[in-house]
Amino acid sequence: MLTYLLRRFGFIFLTLILASIIIFSVTQFLPGDVAQIILGQFATEVAVENLREELGLNKPLHMQYLNWAGGFIRGDWGDSLVSRLPVRPMVMQRLGNSAMLAGLALLIYVPLGIILGVIAALKRDKMPDQLITGVSMAFVGLPEFVSGLLLITFLAIGAGWFPANSSIDPDSTFMESLPYLILPAITVSLSGLGYIARMTRSGTIDVLRTDYVRAAELKGLSGSQVLIRHVLRNSLLPTVTIVAMGIGWLLGGLIVTEAVYGYPGLGRMIVYGIQRQDLPIIQAASMIVVAVYSFSNLAADILYGLLNPRIRVGK
């Protein structure tokens, strides 16, 4: 187990190095000169040249990369080119915001998706199944700006239950932000729900067909005993993987939802960074997203192993 973990960590380290090289190279190809951007259009050429020297932009690319990567590891993520403030606290704050939204969304759509998936599997090819499968797939296909706008129109503006704008104060706690989080979390959940429900449905149908479930029914166990002990224990295993993959998406990929609600998450930060060519922001935020993806997948694999006796207990 230890060797396995070490190997997986090694792989994550490699992934991160590869990702950092790609992120660094891509930001180099963005149009425009960094020194020029910082100083503005009207700066003298001498001033620009001095700043280039100061920022190390005249050094060869691989030296620049090593400087940047070294700084990143030490915790020096550079200053924003726009606000001139250190990048790290800004990114970490956004990460915290994204985590709040992600957490709430997971709390909504994972249990709901599992319940709907199990119901669909138990009633497969009948009305409830067709309804659940059809509606959840429709939501997966519906773009977030559509579902988001619909929710705002009806639940925020129409009914007035939730605020329409979620641009929360940077210092607010989770409880304070909660009312602002609900609509974005529902929007995200509508997209994620379908995957969980579908995975759970197909996993459960497979397990319902097995001989050991038939054997359990013929033991005279009650329906709920068969379902919980024999079906769900086995059928929810693949769902763990899907949930973990969702975490990466929730933390870094909610650009549209965050934009619709004006929510200050990590995804929107990357978009801002790109629009303003704020390279340190783009680099740091992207690296965080890659790291979150890698570690949540590792966590999923470990959890899967712990839940599955065939992996947990050897021969």
Add this chain to the structure above:
Amino acid sequence: MPDHDAVLNVENLTVTYNTEKGPLDTVRNVSLKIAPGEIYGLVGESGSGKTTLARAVVRYLPANGLISGGAIHLSGTDLLNLPKAEMRRIWGARVTMVHQDPNASINPSMLIGEQIAEVVRAHLNLSKKEAMARAVEMLKKVRMPDPEAVANRYAHQLSGGMLQRVLIATAIATNPEFLIMDEPTTALDVTTEAVILDLIHELMEEYNTAVLFITHNLGVVARICDRIGVLYAGEIMEEGSIRQVFKDRLHPYTRGLLGCVPRVDASRKDIALSAIPGFIPRPDELPDGCVFGPRCDFVEEACRAERPPLVDAARGHQTACRRWELMKGKAEEAREIREDGGTEELGHVVLEARNIKKYFPFTGGFGPLLKGKRPVVKAVDDISVRMRSSFTMGIVGESGCGKTTLARCIAGLEEATSGEIELEGKKLSYSVTSRPREILKKIQMVFQNPDASLNPQHPAGDSVARPLILLRNMSKKQVRERVAELFEAVSLPADYIDRLPHELSGGEKQRVAIARAFAADPALMICDEPISSLDVSVQASLMNLLTDLQDSKGTSYLFISHDLAAVRHISDWIAVVYLGRLWEIGSAEDVFVPPYHPYTEALLSAIPIPDPEIKQDRIRLKGSVPSAMDIPSGCRFHTRCPRKIGEICEREEPPWRDRPDGHRICCHIPIEELEALQGEGLLKKAGVGGDK
């Protein structure tokens, strides 16, 4: 017997499925009674309705199935009038079931002990602790080694035989009055099967349970059952005590089934198997009159007029044949004697495989990696075989002994680790990818699972045409002619050429696979369990087909099977393999009579023989085959050998001992001693050529 004694009393049961073609009666008017302590064997080919009948009896049918007529009483309780919720109190408490595949029937993520305990808790009102204690007690009852430890294990940590014990323990934990066993030993090795059958027999005597024992294996029925019902196309054809049915065979279908089974005391040189022509009719295509009529040798006009009812032929013996009196007295029909069999001339050497070894590096698991040394699985460890033309070498052994790996090494599908493979004097490279076409053509293979060995997208004819195009460069016209010839040779109608695999039955698919192998005109054909997944009548026709094709083409067969009777029937020579090595090799006649290797002896003693008159010695092997990663020292068989003589077996590798005619045995016990120990052999009644 009087009705009130029967535990299970089924009267005129009819089961109907609602299908796209409308309602279909898959089981019709079946009546049966099972007394306490009685094991009732229900036999029939696949599609005969065995499993449907068993599930209907306990009212566990799929949503589209319903019981449309008849009555079922369980010790007086009318099951058909019980609400579904009440059935749940009967399942697991008064009726239990042991399923076919022990691996699939146990929940992989629940402890073994919990799975036994839950049925006890559900019905006997025991606390969690008491139920666990009961589970361990039940595991002891089925003679599980180390029951406390096993209760805390998961399914993947146990062997197939141990899992089947767990299922039996679960089934008897609530002391039910009626137990259904659906092919309980089919997925097991012959040696494990024998042990499990003994166990079932003893336990049922002790518990006095009524058992419905479903199987397709007539040998198993003969060994364990008291009475037998022969099911065909959803109807009982014949019913009676084991002795009555096996001796008198008052229905042509029973005769047909028994005629299909190869005998351990005769080979293809002596007898041809009599396969039953045709197929079981589907429920929507039942013939008029007797359902077996279209396949029956004794059919006459009156048989087609109306469905013959079951009539009493003797006390407790019923048959659904109108002409049963004709069969009475005519005990066993003399089987067709082969005249052209057994050419004594030796053919030229086709294959010479010397000292083949195949070691797999062990991957997976973390423990061994930390120790530093990389373990290897020695799947094949120094095996040599020589094969001549028009000759069949049978390879037998338990699963995991290296049979298939050896075959795959010879075919080049697996690269041997060392050794020499020569085909007609030419040395072959290990990998199939580096062998030239002329060689590829000469070694062909037929695989076990016909469903997986044909491309489902290609018509049968295309599969057969591939080797002709790829290996023999034939023109389109030649290919078409040759494909037609090959289909004729394997007795398939010409219009099957354009059919897709899913339109063919299992036996037909295997015929296509055989035709494809012969298309390349091979010198050597490797048959890896080619008949194991098929019904007995199909097995018989395929074995006859292989024999005929060998006679006309002179091909050599390497025939791998765990079915010793089939190997005995088809092989000239037999090699006995255990843990990657040969232990005995010789002509089929020599290997199956004493003296034999103790392992061969145990295998033979385990074969279920479809003849209740033959009494076999009970030699049973303990446990299962040791891991090929951790091979025992000295003689590899010493850990399980019933004839172990002492320390020498653990310390030294046994020598090869030669007998006349190339028969060789690898054992520490000298031949003379083996001969004295084993006497006249296991198949007492069946000496050489032992017909009644």
